[in-house]
Amino acid sequence: MKIGILTGGGDCPGLNAVIRAVVRKGTFHYNDEFVGFLEGWRGVLENNARPLDLESVAGILPRGGTILRTSRTNPSKTENGIDRCVENLRKNGIDALVVIGGDDTQSISQKLFERGIKVVGVPKTIDNDLSGTDFCFGFDTAVTIATEAIDRVHTTAEAHNRVIVVEVMGRDSGWIATYSGVAGGADVILIPERPFNVDEISEIVKRRHNRGRYFSVIVVAEGARLADGDGSQATTAQTKDQFGHVRLGGIGNALAAEIEKRTGFETRAVVLGHIQRGGSPTAFDRMLATRYGVGAIDLVHQEKFGQMVVLRGNHIESIPIIESIAKTSYVSPELIDVALSLQDRRGNKKTAA
Numbered sequence: 433m434k435i436g437i438l439t440g441g442g443d444c445p446g447l448n449a450v451i452r453a454v455v456r457k458g459t460f461h462y463n464d465e466f467v468g469f470l471e472g473w474r475g476v477l478e479n480n481a482r483p484l485d486l487e488s489v490a491g492i493l494p495r496g497g498t499i500l501r502t503s504r505t506n507p508s509k510t511e512n513g514i515d516r517c518v519e520n521l522r523k524n525g526i527d528a529l530v531v532i533g534g535d536d537t538q539s540i541s542q543k544l545f546e547r548g549i550k551v552v553g554v555p556k557t558i559d560n561d562l563s564g565t566d567f568c569f570g571f572d573t574a575v576t577i578a579t580e581a582i583d584r585v586h587t588t589a590e591a592h593n594r595v596i597v598v599e600v601m602g603r604d605s606g607w608i609a610t611y612s613g614v615a616g617g618a619d620v621i622l623i624p625e626r627p628f629n630v631d632e633i634s635e636i637v638k639r640r641h642n643r644g645r646y647f648s649v650i651v652v653a654e655g656a657r658l659a660d661g662d663g664s665q666a667t668t669a670q671t672k673d674q675f676g677h678v679r680l681g682g683i684g685n686a687l688a689a690e691i692e693k694r695t696g697f698e699t700r701a702v703v704l705g706h707i708q709r710g711g712s713p714t715a716f717d718r719m720l721a722t723r724y725g726v727g728a729i730d731l732v733h734q735e736k737f738g739q740m741v742v743l744r745g746n747h748i749e750s751i752p753i754i755e756s757i758a759k760t761s762y763v764s765p766e767l768i769d770v771a772l773s774l775q776d777r778r779g780n781k782k783t784a785a
Contacts, residue, residue: 433527439498440472440537444558444570445713446721447498452489453725474505479520535757545738553740561605564756565742569721574708575611582616589647595699599684602653613651622652627659634694
């Protein structure tokens with residue numbers, strides 16, 4: 433078979449491991465031929481592709497990013513965009529398409545599947561918020577990087593008697609904040625699932641100082657919201673990408689300023705940003721991404737199209753793509769309780785994550 437591959441949306445560690453696994457198993461076991469479309473759906477839309485073979489994927493397992501590059505291109509926003517994608521796939525003689533991406537990318541996969549294109553999805557979101565799978569590759573690497581940063585922040589916060597707010601990724605769910613915050617021993621963890629009150633957070637910080645802990649570390653997801661606000665998220669610009677998302681950012685600096693004003697304690701913000709996306713994937717992510725790639729090429733040859741590979745427990749399974757993009761995967765109440773149980777909330781009447 434002649435199989436196309438693309439990576440769409442934001443980059444994350446492990447994308448190359450998926451590409452490598454698809455090509456290697458497809459070549460060794462199925463005698464497949466591969467074509468990589470460059471820069472996500474833009475490559476399909478503009479018919480920009482390159483051959484993929486064993487030499488192309490040699491040595492890419494530990495590399496971050498994606499050798500196919502990526503973009504947030506949405507063919508639905510281009511006149512006759514879906515039709516052009518269908519036409520270009522057929523021009524290239526593509527028998528099946530493996531799409532590596534999150535809910536936005538997979539929403540186009542679903543549209544193409546409904547048009548008769550044989551599509552298989554691989555879940556990719558560094559935020560780990562894609563429904564139907566327990567973990568997405570890249571998430572473990574991001575958590576590891578964030579945890580190391582929090583560990584380092586602790587020492588400088590203690591040395592200067594400072595409060596430090598660490599802003600991590602997480603648009604609508606706080607998986608990275610929760611995991612790295614708990615693993616890094618943060619004093620407060622703020623996530624989109626539970627809007628927070630600045631006064632209550634300030635009281636927690638004061639309470640630590642009153643018992644002789646003259647520093648605090650707060651981890652906040654970029655999409656966290658104020659409980660007494662209008663429900664909006666902090667943004668760096670009002671422009672939206674082609675899938676309707678604004679660029680989030682700024683909650684860390686805004687929260688640091690408010691805490692310093694309310695407590696009188698020197699407060700600084702650290703924004704990890706794209707550092708969480710970059711670099712080599714962890715061993716866990718390399719293994720998970722490889723399992724996804726092997727599972728995806730197997731789905732192709734089992735003719736299970738319109739499906740996405742997922743991790744359930746420790747097993748690779750598959751679910752319909754349309755099911756995977758139907759809703760967001762939020763941090764479970766159990767994990768939220770773990771984070772809350774480690775905070776000194778004595779005297780607080782309300783609950784903040």
